[in-house]
Amino acid sequence: MENIKSLPIEKKFNWNKLKDILLPFLALAILVVVFSIMNENFLTGNNISNLLRQMSILLIVALAGTLVILIGSIDLSVGSIVTLSGTIAALTIPTMGVWAVFVGMAIGMIAGMINGLIFTIFKIPSFLVTLGMMSAFAGLSNYISQGKPITFFNQSFSNLAQGALIPGIPNLFLFGIICFVVMYLISTRTVFGRNVFAVGGGEKVAALSGIKINRLKVIVFSISGILCGLAGALLAARIGAGTPRMGDPYLLDSIAAIVIGGTALSGGIGGIQKTIIGVLVITVLSNGMNITGIHPYIQEIVKGIVVVAAVAVTTDRNKFSLTK
Template sequence: MTSAIAQPPTSATPTTKRSLATYLHGSGGSLIGLIGLFVILSIFAPNFFTVRNFVNVVDQVTVLGVLAIGATLVIITGGIDLSVGAILGLSTMVLGWLSHDGGWPLPLAMLAAVAVGAAAGLINGLGVTRAMLPPFIATLAMMSVARGLANIITDGQQIVGYPEWFFNLSADRFLGFFSVTIIVAVLLYALTWAYLKYRTGGRSIYAIGGSSEVARLSGIPVKRATTWVYVTAGALAGVGGIILASRLDSSQPTAGTGYELDVIAAVVIGGASLTGGSGKITGTIIGVLIIGFLRNGLNLLGVSPFLQQIVIGLVIAVAVMADVLRRRRA
C-alpha cells in the first residue's frame, strides 16, 4: 500500500501571485515607492533625515493632503476636479476680507470660507450632473471663475495679519510634532476612511465609478451622490484655505496656484484609477507623502523649481502609465 506524500510547494500559487500583483499595483506599490524614495533621499539629501525636516514636510503637505481627500472621492466616481486650487484661493480671500474688512468674528469668517468652497463645489456638481458637462470642462470653468473672484475681492491685494491664536493653530506643537491643523487633517482622513469602508454611501461612490448606469439600476441616486462628492471636495478646499492662511498668517489671491496637478498626482500615485471605481484613502496618504518628500528632497539637493515641475510631471505620467497597465492586465 502506498501513501501519498505531500510535496512542498515549489512556487507561489496563482492566488498568491494575483494577490501580490494586486498589492503591488495598488497602494502597496506606492508604499514601496515611498520607502525607496525615503531611503535614497536619506542618503543623498543633506539634513533630510532629521526630525525637524520631517515636521517641516508634514506641515507643507497638510493643505495638499486635505485637498487630496476630496479629489480621491471625485476620482473614485470617475470624475476630475481642476478647480480645487482656485477654490482654495477664493475661500482664503473670503476669510480675510470678512474678518478684516467685513468686521466678522474670525470663527464665523472661517465657516463662511468653508461654505463658499462648498457652494463652488455644488456648482461643479450641478454642472456635471444636471448640465451634463464633462467634469474636466465644468471644473476648468470653475477654476477660472474662482481665481477671478479671488482677485476681485481685494483688487489682487493680499490680506496680512491674523490674530495670534489663529496663527498658533499651525505653529503650536503638541508632543513636539502635532499642530491643530495636522490633527484636523488626520481626523478628516480617519473619517473619510471609515465612511468609504463601512458606510453604504461610501460603497455607492465606488459603484458609481465602476458603472454609473449599473449603479442607477441598483437604486443608487447617482446624480445626488455625485453632486455631494463635488460639494465635499469644495468644502475641503475651503478647509485647506483656512489652514494655508493660518500657516502664512495672510490671505493671498494667488494661493493654491498649481495645487491641482499635485493633488491629482498624489491620488493617482496612491493607486486610484482615473477611470473611476478604485482608490483608497490610505493610498492617497502615501501619494501625498511621496509628493511632499520628493519636493522637499529636491529643494535640499538644490534642484531648480522649474526642474522640479518637470520631475513632478514625469511622476504623474509614470503613475498614469502604471494605472493603464494595471487595467489592461485586469
C-alpha cells in the same frame, strides 16, 4: 483525469494587487534613502516637522479630489477653491476670528455644489465644467482681493496652522489626520461610500440598482468643496494672509498624490487609504528636491513626469475600448 486537468486553477497569488500596494511604499522608501544620502539634514527633527506641516494641506485637498475621482469624474478647480476660500476667510477674520475657518468651508461647499449642479443638470463633462469654474473662481478671488494679499493679525487664527497643541506635532497635521479618518470611515463604513465605488465602477449598473446618481454626484462635489474650503482657510492661517493664486500648486500635486497612491482616474478603484501614501511620496519628493537645492524648474519637470508615469501604471485600460 483529463477533465480534472482541464479545470482552471484558482489563482492564489494576485501580482497586480500586490504591485499596487507595494509600489507606492517602495517609491517612498527609495526617496527617503536617496535624499538622506544627498543631505544629512533630511531626517532631522526640524525637517520631519516641516514634512508633517507640508503634507497636511496637500492631504486635505487630495482627499477632496479622491472622492471625485472615485466616481469617475475629476475636479480641476480644487486649487481655485482653495484660493477663493482662503481669500474670503482672510477678509472675515477681523470680525469672525477663528470662526472664519467655517466661512472658508462654507464658501468651499457652495463652490463644490455649483460644480456638481452644472455637471449633473447640463450633462457637461466634469473636466470641462471644473476647467471653466477654475478660471471663474480664480477671477472672483482676484476681484475680491484686487490682486493683492489680504493680511491679518490674529494670533488665535494663525495658531490653527502655526501652533502645536501636542509638542512636536503641528496643528496642521492634526487637521489633516482628522480629515483622513473621517473620510476613510465615510468611504468604507457607510452606504454612501459603497455607492461612490459603485458609481465609479459602472454608472449604468449603479443606476439600475437604485442609486440616485445625480444626487450622489452633487454631494460628492460638495464634500470636495468643503475640504478645499478648510484647506484654504488653514493655508491662509499658515502664511498669515489670503494671497492670489495661493492654491494653484495643489491642483497638480493632489492629482499626482491620488494616482501615485493607486486610485485610478477611470474611477471605482483605489481609495482614501491609498491617497495618504501618495501624499507622502509627493511631499518627500518636493521637500527633498528643495533641501538638496534642485532648481525649481527642474522640480516641475520631475513632477510632470511622475504624474504621467503614475497614470500609466494605475489606469484600468479594460474600461476603455479606445484611447483618445
